Amino acid sequence: MDITITVADGVPIYRQIVNQIRYMVASRLLEPGEEIPPIRTLALQLKVTPNTIVKAYDELETAGIVRKRRGAGTYVSEEGASPLASRERRRIIEQRVDALLAEAHQLDFTADDVLGVFRRRQAEMGRKANPKLSMEKER
Amino acid sequence: MTEHVVDVAGLSRRFGQKVALDEVSFVASAGRIYGLVGANGAGKTTLIKHLLGLLRAKSGSVRVFGRDPVRDPVGVLRRVGYLSEERELPEWMRIDELMRYTQAYHPSWDMGYADDLLDTFNLDRAKKVKELSKGMRAQTGLVAAVAHRPDLLILDEPSTGLDAVVRKDILDAIIRTVADDGRTVIFSSHLLEEVERMSDHVTMIHNGRVALEGSVESIRDAHQRSSVTFAERLDEAPKIDGALSTEGGGRSWSVVHNGSIERFRQSVAQLGGEVVQSRDATLEEIFIARVGRGRLSAEAE
Amino acid sequence: MHTPTTAMLWELWRLTRRGLALQVSMSILAGLSALTVAGIYGAQDTAATLMLMFLGLFSITSLVSLKGRDSRVGFPLYLGYSRPVHTWVLAGVPMAYLAVSSALAYLIPAVVLRTAFDIHFPLAPVAGVLAAVTVVIAAVSWWTRNKAIQVGGAYVVLGGTILAYRTLHPENLPGNDFPPARWPEIFAFSLADYGFIAMLGAAAIGVAIVGVERQRRGDDTFTLRIAGGVGRCATALTRLVDALRVSCPTASPVRAQVWVEMKRGGQNVLAVGIMTALAIPVLFSLWNAHGLGFALLGTLLSPAVPVLVGVGSMLGFRRRHGVSDLSAFDATLAVGTARLVGVKLLVTVVCIFGAWALIATSFWISLALEPWGGRARPGLVEFLGAMSGGRLVASVTVFVIQFAAVVASAAVVQTFFVLCARRVVLAILGVGLYSLALALAVAGGWAGATFVETHAWLVAALIPMGTVYVFRQALADRILTPRATGAALVMWAGFTAICLALLGDSGMRPPGVSQALMALMASSTLVPLAAVALAPWSFNLLRHR
Numbered sequence: 001m002d003i004t005i006t007v008a009d010g011v012p013i014y015r016q017i018v019n020q021i022r023y024m025v026a027s028r029l030l031e032p033g034e035e036i037p038p039i040r041t042l043a044l045q046l047k048v049t050p051n052t053i054v055k056a057y058d059e060l061e062t063a064g065i066v067r068k069r070r071g072a073g074t075y076v077s078e079e080g081a082s083p084l085a086s087r088e089r090r091r092i093i094e095q096r097v098d099a100l101l102a103e104a105h106q107l108d109f110t111a112d113d114v115l116g117v118f119r120r121r122q123a124e125m126g127r128k129a130n131p132k133l134s135m136e137k138e139r
Numbered sequence: 140m141t142e143h144v145v146d147v148a149g150l151s152r153r154f155g156q157k158v159a160l161d162e163v164s165f166v167a168s169a170g171r172i173y174g175l176v177g178a179n180g181a182g183k184t185t186l187i188k189h190l191l192g193l194l195r196a197k198s199g200s201v202r203v204f205g206r207d208p209v210r211d212p213v214g215v216l217r218r219v220g221y222l223s224e225e226r227e228l229p230e231w232m233r234i235d236e237l238m239r240y241t242q243a244y245h246p247s248w249d250m251g252y253a254d255d256l257l258d259t260f261n262l263d264r265a266k267k268v269k270e271l272s273k274g275m276r277a278q279t280g281l282v283a284a285v286a287h288r289p290d291l292l293i294l295d296e297p298s299t300g301l302d303a304v305v306r307k308d309i310l311d312a313i314i315r316t317v318a319d320d321g322r323t324v325i326f327s328s329h330l331l332e333e334v335e336r337m338s339d340h341v342t343m344i345h346n347g348r349v350a351l352e353g354s355v356e357s358i359r360d361a362h363q364r365s366s367v368t369f370a371e372r373l374d375e376a377p378k379i380d381g382a383l384s385t386e387g388g389g390r391s392w393s394v395v396h397n398g399s400i401e402r403f404r405q406s407v408a409q410l411g412g413e414v415v416q417s418r419d420a421t422l423e424e425i426f427i428a429r430v431g432r433g434r435l436s437a438e439a440e
Numbered sequence: 441m442h443t444p445t446t447a448m449l450w451e452l453w454r455l456t457r458r459g460l461a462l463q464v465s466m467s468i469l470a471g472l473s474a475l476t477v478a479g480i481y482g483a484q485d486t487a488a489t490l491m492l493m494f495l496g497l498f499s500i501t502s503l504v505s506l507k508g509r510d511s512r513v514g515f516p517l518y519l520g521y522s523r524p525v526h527t528w529v530l531a532g533v534p535m536a537y538l539a540v541s542s543a544l545a546y547l548i549p550a551v552v553l554r555t556a557f558d559i560h561f562p563l564a565p566v567a568g569v570l571a572a573v574t575v576v577i578a579a580v581s582w583w584t585r586n587k588a589i590q591v592g593g594a595y596v597v598l599g600g601t602i603l604a605y606r607t608l609h610p611e612n613l614p615g616n617d618f619p620p621a622r623w624p625e626i627f628a629f630s631l632a633d634y635g636f637i638a639m640l641g642a643a644a645i646g647v648a649i650v651g652v653e654r655q656r657r658g659d660d661t662f663t664l665r666i667a668g669g670v671g672r673c674a675t676a677l678t679r680l681v682d683a684l685r686v687s688c689p690t691a692s693p694v695r696a697q698v699w700v701e702m703k704r705g706g707q708n709v710l711a712v713g714i715m716t717a718l719a720i721p722v723l724f725s726l727w728n729a730h731g732l733g734f735a736l737l738g739t740l741l742s743p744a745v746p747v748l749v750g751v752g753s754m755l756g757f758r759r760r761h762g763v764s765d766l767s768a769f770d771a772t773l774a775v776g777t778a779r780l781v782g783v784k785l786l787v788t789v790v791c792i793f794g795a796w797a798l799i800a801t802s803f804w805i806s807l808a809l810e811p812w813g814g815r816a817r818p819g820l821v822e823f824l825g826a827m828s829g830g831r832l833v834a835s836v837t838v839f840v841i842q843f844a845a846v847v848a849s850a851a852v853v854q855t856f857f858v859l860c861a862r863r864v865v866l867a868i869l870g871v872g873l874y875s876l877a878l879a880l881a882v883a884g885g886w887a888g889a890t891f892v893e894t895h896a897w898l899v900a901a902l903i904p905m906g907t908v909y910v911f912r913q914a915l916a917d918r919i920l921t922p923r924a925t926g927a928a929l930v931m932w933a934g935f936t937a938i939c940l941a942l943l944g945d946s947g948m949r950p951p952g953v954s955q956a957l958m959a960l961m962a963s964s965t966l967v968p969l970a971a972v973a974l975a976p977w978s979f980n981l982l983r984h985r
Contacts, residue, residue, distance in 0.1 A: 005336065007332050007335045007336060007421055007422070008421060009418070010359070010364065010418040010419035010420060010421055011419070012355075012356055012359065012419070013335075013336060013355075014356075039318060040314070040315070040318040040319070043314045043318055044311055044314050044315070044318075046336075047307070047310045047311075047314070047336055047337070048336045048337065049171075049172045049314070049317065049336070049337050049338060049339050050314060050317050050318040051170070051171060051172070051317075051339045052339075191768075191771075191772050192983070192984050193768065193771050193772070193983070193984065193985065194984065194985050195984040195985060208984075209917070209984040210917060210918045211918070212774065212775070212776060212777065212983075212984075213774050213775060213776055215774075216772055216773065216774035216775075217774040219772070219774075221768075221772050223768045223769075225768075227758075227767045227768045227769045228769055229700075229704075229767070229769060229770075230758075231703070231704070232703075235687075236687070236688050239687060239688035239689075239690050239696070240688045240696050240699070240700060242690045242696075243688065243689065243690045243691070243692060243693050243695065243696030243697075244693045244696065244773055244774045244775060245774060248690075
């Protein structure tokens with residue numbers, strides 16, 4: 001599983017892991033029912049204390065995104081897959097928009113200005129063959 | 140299990156005039172990784188030596204597994220794995236001899252595990268310790284420290300002066316120790332990024348005193364790093380409530396602070412400024428803010 | 441410090457000044473007191489001869505403080521390799537410094553003694569010889585990092601020098617006739633002699649410079665090329681040793697530790713025992729055939745060799761940055777302190793006795809060379825035969841226990857030396873000076889018998905008090921278990937009983953012996969018992985500071 005951790009930007013490590021796994025589930029990089037790595041493996045891979053992974057998995061379970069099967073590993077939830085995924089996708093995009101609005105406010109753009117820019121960029125991108133928005137992975 | 144793996148209370152120690160430890164308390168419980176940070180000579184190694192019984196507690200008490208490491212060296216050291224800062228090993232021994240020799244002291248020694256590790260590290264068992272490079276010596280010391288699957292693994296500056304590959308080996312060993320059987324690790328380090336990733340609990344020692352301790356999350360939650368802009372240029376750093384360190388110049392300053400964020404904002408506003416952006420501070424920023432030069436004079440007051 | 445040379449001289453001075461000061465002051469002190477005491481008994485000639493030898497040997501040891509900084513073999517000032525100086529300066533300056541300092545370390549006490557007494561210690565000749573010898577020793581130990589070649593070189597140089605001396609001065613064989621009255625003729629060196637000495641020194645310096653240059657360039661293998669055969673032999677030997685390698689037992693910590701102590705020190709003691717045993721017949725025949733005094737001296741001193749080797753390294757302190765200490769690895773072994781120390785001492789004592797057995801056997805065989813006109817062997821047989829079997833066993837037992845106690849005491853002194861070197865030196869110096877003053881006072885008739893007896897009583901009282909104190913401490917710190925203490929007490933009771941039996945048997949209780957002396961003797965039987973607690977207790981102080 002491709003997770004990247006940085007300690008430079010002040011986001012707690014367990015939260016970085018939670019966010020990235022949420023994103024992977026939402027974007028179907030992780031299929032419902034798919035197993036996610038055991039705690040030990042992920043800890044060794046990321047070089048973080050195992051308890052951080054435990055905390056991240058606990059939070060993901062509470063949020064209903066993963067399910068632990070006793071003695072058999074941790075899996076992406078089956079049932080919540082579709083409604084959850086849509087809710088999750090919306091949450092992610094909202095976060096992005098929030099950040100964009102904050103930045104716009106800082107630079108003295110109104111919401112309409114931003115919308116104008118948004119439309120223009122979309123049109124320019126559409127011309128460039130690839131209609132799919134390239135979305136950067138969220139940390 | 141209610142008993143702590145390590146329980147140090149009110150430990151003080153001086154070497155001549157120098158106070159190495161001053162009323163230090165430190166508790167470690169099973170299944171967690173403890174990071175010790177502090178400037179050179181702050182007292183980390185002195186604390187570790189007390190845990191091993193290499194120093195006798197002159198005042199205060201030291202308990203490891205509920206025992207006194209000075210009065211019961213066998214009971215304590217059997218369950219401890221230790222890698223010293225200098226990675227001291229008997230120079231004349233060959234690696235295989237060192238393994239067998241260490242095994243004799245530890246009934247729980249797992250030769251299969253030791254062999255696996257030696258193979259992973261590509262160490263030639265017929266080589267003598269004195270012929271080893273710095274990295275190989277650290278790897279050998281690491282195998283000798285973990286192959287009996289100690290209940291408590293103590294590493295003093297394990298990463299200092301090592302290349303990325305050996306550092307990774309050491310971190311792996313720490314993670315395995317905790318992940319496999321819920322054992323405990325205490326390690327000191329200057330690499331704060333490593334400490335931030337690897338520890339569940341951080342103890343910052345400064346001038347022999349515990350300057351700060353808590354889980355990594357709680358420490359970071361309690362410390363913010365904010366960018367502050369003032370309406371006018373300031374010639375010297377503004378005195379803001381709760382600020383630990385203030386850097387910058389002119390109108391914009393970056394401040395590491397703890398305590399209530401609201402009070403911080405008010406204080407900035409009173410000085411005619413505005414908080415532009417705030418985020419959790421990293422351990423390194425907190426460390427420099429607390430231990431850095433500016434702090435020394437402030438604490439002396 | 442304007443030039444590299446002055447900087448190097450300063451460094452050398454800083455490295456050696458303490459040792460030199462100690463050496464010069466000790467020499468003067470020892471000389472003054474020895475010659476004064478000897479003067480009272482009218483044995484000044486003998487004392488002066490011994491003093492000359494002592495001063496000579498002692499002045500060479502100024503080298504030690506330079507070597508002792510580091511356990512590194514080869515050139516000791518290797519940090520200078522990276523400095524911008526030529527190798528001939530790098531090696532030559534220390535050599536010259538050592539030559540001058542060893543000569544001065546002899547000359548200063550000699551001049552003081554000359555002015556204090558009417559004994560004409562030879563100045564220039566002995567100083568010259570000492571300077572040359574120092575330089576040669578330095579050269580031998582600096583020119584290569586290969587220990588085997590170093591030792592071989594030392595023997596070659598020693599043999600060569602003796603041969604040269606015998607050729608130059610067939611009339612003067614040292615050891616036969618050496619009173620101060622003959623010094624003027626023995627030490628009337630001709631220009632040719634001085635020339636030889638200078639040549640020897642220059643050659644040594646040259647060899648050292650070449651060797652240091654090689655080491656500086658990281659190419660010490662040339663020594664192997666010179667002695668290619670030696671190298672190949674060494675490889676074969678290593679293979680042999682590898683084949684004979686006893687792997688470390690893992691069944692118990694004690695066995696593993698015995699293995700380690702054997703590898704670390706014990707096998708050296710035994711090896712030295714074998715070498716000494718082999719050397720004895722050679723020395724005997726040398727003495728027999730040529731009447732060489734030093735050969736006899738060597739034979740008589742040979743039992744001391746394994747003791748020095750064994751006791752010197754028994755605690756396994758590692759030396760770093762010029763300081764000895766217990767390594768963290770040893771200190772964190774999961775084993776009790778009493779056991780840790782016990783095994784170290786036991787292995788040392790057993791190995792020394794093993795080496796002694798070899799030496800004794802060799803000595804016995806060598807007696808067949810008939811050095812004493814055939815009387816030696818029968819005399820020894822008669823001496824031993826006169827003792828009953830029980831008495832022989834008892835004597836040996838007492839000796840073994842006393843020797844073990846001495847080794848343990850040496851361990852205690854070494855331990856305290858690591859803990860607080862300065863205080864130990866001061867204490868030893870203080871006690872030494874005090875006893876010296878006491879001896880002088882008694883010899884000079886300034887102090888009466890009661891004064892001496894008071895001291896005897898004092899010591900007799902202090903030993904039991906100290907013993908009780910140490911045992912209490914050791915028990916309180918759980919270094920010794922009550923069971924071990926009980927066992928020690930039982931053994932001590934047995935030991936005392938044997939001692940008393942031996943004493944009564946030999947009727948060695950003349951009526952003249954004072955009560956104080958009796959008390960002192962009685963309480964000194966406690967020393968082995970005290971050592972049982974003292975050795976682990978002191979080591980524990982070091983382990984848990």
